[in-house]
Amino acid sequence: MMTSTTQSVPSVLRPSNGHRDRPPQAQPSRRSAPTDPEEAASVKLAAADAREIRIAIGELSDIATARRQGRALAIELGFEGGDVILIVAVISEMARNIVDYARCGEVLIRPLQQAARSGILVVAQDTGPGIPDLIRAMQYGCATRKGLGMGLPGVRWLVDEFEISSKAGQGTTVTTKKWVKKFE
């Protein structure tokens, strides 16, 4: 009987469908602040969700779409110069792996708000073959077929939080967070 294992590499290990492209939705219309706390919470969630982007990844041109939309959101969220480039690179590597190894999947990009800091969440998800040895895949230069084996380790260096989980035969999910730097 074949057994499948789920492996995940959490952030603590960090050393330091057809074209379903959905453009970001319009900002919610202005309205007076709700008094009911439950309603207030749902309005806050709706506001965060309104800028969520989901890009179906199935071919190379989808990578360009994800890069473009991710770049626009990163700038909107307050990331500057070099960080915008890093975020675009992260999106690119994650989406490219979907095309190369899983053929299709999805990239989700959304704003993060935690206390006074804001950031960006990038998740790449597929239901492809999975990665049998995650520890090995996270080492520089561990390429199996197509590339140089720099993608995943590079992404882990570029973001503030990184998590990967994969189940043989069932797919891979890479979750990253990057926070806007505050200069006092």
Ligand SMILES: Nc1ncnc2c1ncn2[C@@H]1O[C@H](COP(=O)(O)OP(=O)(O)OP(=O)(O)O)[C@@H](O)[C@H]1O
């Ligand atoms: N979504 C995925 N599904 C299945 N296997 C994957 C996936 N992403 C990565 N892998 C496996 O992990 C290995 C390491 O990926 P990584 O992106 O680091 O390097 P690469 O794609 O081989 O080369 P590079 O990204 O430098 O062009 C890949 O060679 C591939 O075997």
Ligand SMILES: [Mg+2]
């Ligand atoms: Mg790669």
